[in-house]
Amino acid sequence: MRTARYGVGVRKRLDSIEKLRSKKYKCPQCRKLSMKRLYGGIWKCKRCGLEVADGAYSMTVKSLN
Numbered sequence: 001m002r003t004a005r006y007g008v009g010v011r012k013r014l015d016s017i018e019k020l021r022s023k024k025y026k027c028p029q030c031r032k033l034s035m036k037r038l039y040g041g042i043w044k045c046k047r048c049g050l051e052v053a054d055g056a057y058s059m060t061v062k063s064l065n
């Protein structure tokens with residue numbers, strides 16, 4: 001069934017989003033696992049203070065300057 005399969009896919013995707021949100025991220029600057037999600041798409045490293053803005057659910061560093 002088309003709708004049933006779609007429902008399972010959405011549930012799996014939400015599970016992975018929850019994992020991403022609670023996962024610790026490695027700071028691209030000091031390379032420690034101290035990146036913490038502040039709000040919206042802002043991530044901050046508790047160690048060196050680097051702030052990275054990205055999507056609300058996962059962090060990817062686009063530019064390091």
Ligand SMILES: [Zn+2]
Nearest residue numbers: 027030045048
């Ligand atoms: Zn850092």
